[in-house]
Amino acid sequence: MLGRVDRPRSQKRRFAYTGLIRCGSCDRAITAEQKINRHGRRYVYYHCVKRAGDRCPEPAIEERDLERQMLSFLRSLPLPDAAFQDAQALLDQEGRSAGEVEEARLKSVTASIRSVEGELRELLDLRIRSFIDDEEYVRRRLKLDLEKARLSESLVARVETVSVIEPARTAYSFVFQVATLFEQGDFAVRRTVIETVGSNPLLTGKKLSIQAAKPFTWVAEITKFRQRCGVVDGDRTPAAPGDSGGDSALEAPAANDAGQPPPSPSRPAAEEWSALAKDLLREFRTEDCQVRTAKAAELLREPERAA
Ligand SMILES: [Zn+2]
Numbered sequence: 001m002l003g004r005v006d007r008p009r010s011q012k013r014r015f016a017y018t019g020l021i022r023c024g025s026c027d028r029a030i031t032a033e034q035k036i037n038r039h040g041r042r043y044v045y046y047h048c049v050k051r052a053g054d055r056c057p058e059p060a061i062e063e064r065d066l067e068r069q070m071l072s073f074l075r076s077l078p079l080p081d082a083a084f085q086d087a088q089a090l091l092d093q094e095g096r097s098a099g100e101v102e103e104a105r106l107k108s109v110t111a112s113i114r115s116v117e118g119e120l121r122e123l124l125d126l127r128i129r130s131f132i133d134d135e136e137y138v139r140r141r142l143k144l145d146l147e148k149a150r151l152s153e154s155l156v157a158r159v160e161t162v163s164v165i166e167p168a169r170t171a172y173s174f175v176f177q178v179a180t181l182f183e184q185g186d187f188a189v190r191r192t193v194i195e196t197v198g199s200n201p202l203l204t205g206k207k208l209s210i211q212a213a214k215p216f217t218w219v220a221e222i223t224k225f226r227q228r229c230g231v232v233d234g235d236r237t238p239a240a241p242g243d244s245g246g247d248s249a250l251e252a253p254a255a256n257d258a259g260q261p262p263p264s265p266s267r268p269a270a271e272e273w274s275a276l277a278k279d280l281l282r283e284f285r286t287e288d289c290q291v292r293t294a295k296a297a298e299l300l301r302e303p304e305r306a307a
Contacts, residue, residue, distance in 0.1 A: 014187075015031075015032035015034075015044060015046075015063075016063075016187040016188075016190055016191045017030070017032070017046065017063075017066065017191060017194065018030070018031050018032050018046075019031075020191065020194060020195060020201060021046070021201045021202065021203050021208070022200075022201070022202055022203070023048035023049075023050070023056060023058055023202070023203060023204075024058070024202040024203055024204025024205075024209065025048070025056055025057065025058050025204060026048060026050055026056050026058075028048055028049050028050050028056065029048075029049050030046050030047065030048060030049070030203050031046070031047065031048075031049045032044055032045065032046045032047075032063070033045055033047075043062060043063075044062070044063035045060040045061065045062055045063070046060065046061050046062075046063060046066055046203070047059070047060035047061070048203075058203070058204065058205070059205070059206055061203065061206045065206065066203075066208060067190070069207070069208040070182065070190075070194055070208065070210075071179060071182060071183065073198070073208070073210050074178045074179040074182055074193070074197070075179045077175040077178060077179075077197070077212055077216065078175050078176050079175075079219050079220060079223060083219055083222075083223045084172050084219050086222075086226070087218065087219045087222035087223065088165075088168065088169075088172075088219075090222060090273070090277065091164070091165075091168060091218075091222070091277060091280060091281070092165065094273075094274065094277035094278070094281070095164055095165070095277075095281060098278075098281070106155065109151055109154055109155050110155070112151050113148060113151045113152065113155070116144055116147050116148045116151065117148070119144055120141070120144050120145075120148075123137065123140055123141060123144065124137075164281055164284045164285070167215065167284050167289070167290070167293040168215075168218060168284060170293055170296055170297050170300070171215040171216050171218065171292075171293055171296060172216075172218075172219055173300065174196075174197070174216065174296040174297075174299070174300060175197070175212075175216050177300060178193055178197055178299075181193055181299055181300075181302070182194075185302070189299065189302065192295060192299060193299065194210075195295075196213070196292050196295040196296055196299065197212060197213060197216055197292075197296070198210045198211070198212070198213060199211045199212065199213040199214070213288075213292055214283055214286075214288065214289050214292070215283065215284060215289040215292050215293050215296075216292075216296075218280050218283070218284075221276065221280065222276070222280075225269075225272075225273065225276055228269075229269040229272075229273075
């Protein structure tokens with residue numbers, strides 16, 4: 001999974017989290033070592049690499065303690081499913097309106113190309129009937145050809161709306177299963193889990209500080225935004241992740257004139273919301289988010305493969 005093969009060349013034990021965490025005091029790497037007590041029991045300790053000479057004052061931490069903290073971080077990630085459904089409806093809505101704008105643009109570009117093609121036919125007709133000479137024909141033809149090429153280039157769609165929904169769902173499903181994956185996985189899986197979902201892990205005074213990486217925080221970001229705008233989720237009760245009702249969550253609730261409006265931010269926040277949604281849509285397309293989402297999808301498939 002990490003692209004590394006277990007080679008017998010080294011007798012040295014490999015530790016799950018070496019090189020993954022930095023020291024909160026001196027920003028150096030955290031390394032590991034194994035100790036065996038007089039009863040033959042094996043302990044793995046993690047500590048700052050700066051141990052010789054002017055050594056770093058940070059204490060070492062036992063692996064079990066470190067993993068306990070990792071697990072409590074992972075368990076803190078899921079949000080109520082209702083938050084996910086509302087967040088997804090909003091993101092979907094935004095993606096759709098961006099898609100509509102793009103569709104209108106593409107239609108207008110296509111019409112312009114047709115019109116240039118018409119002009120090219122007329123020009124040829126003028127030449128055939130000797131209303132213009134070769135020189136003028138070539139000059140005007142070149143101009144129209146360039147115009148057509150420019151238009152054709154802009155015919156490529158700029159918004160990939162649909163592609164965002166699936167990664168967004170993957171990122172969200174992942175946070176529900178990540179603690180279990182961590183608990184049940186071997187050390188390569190546990191490392192990949194932390195690498196995938198965590199950002200900037202630091203160790204200070206035996207306390208691990210770690211944030212959730214971007215693609216896994218999008219529901220939280222939307223929830224925070226809505227709370228800031230005073231949009232409360234009413235009497236919606238948090239449901240279990242399995243109760244999402246299949247693909248219905250993908251449908252933005254329809255706003256009809258008489259009925260319930262879709263969950264949307266209040267009007268003064270509309271612009272701010274739009275900016276946040278655009279940021280999120282953009283984030284999902286960054287390389288870092290794509291790599292993390294792909295790793296998450298791979299980890300989600302892992303238990304199926306083992307079964
Ligand atoms: Zn240090």
